[in-house]
Amino acid sequence: MENPVDFALKEKYAKVKQLRSRLEDIKKLINWDQFLSLFADNASQF
Numbered sequence: 001m002e003n004p005v006d007f008a009l010k011e012k013y014a015k016v017k018q019l020r021s022r023l024e025d026i027k028k029l030i031n032w033d034q035f036l037s038l039f040a041d042n043a044s045q046f
Helices: 004-029 032-043
Strands: none
Touching: none
C-alpha cells in the first residue's frame, strides 16, 4: 500500500501532465522572451 504522500504526489503529477499539452500550445502563442527583462535582475538571487 502506498503512503498518503506518494498518493498525493502521483495525483498532482497526473494533473500537471494533463496541463502540459495546453502549456505547450500557449508557449507557441506567447513570446516569453519579452518578459525576461522583468526578471533578469532577480534571477541571480535564486
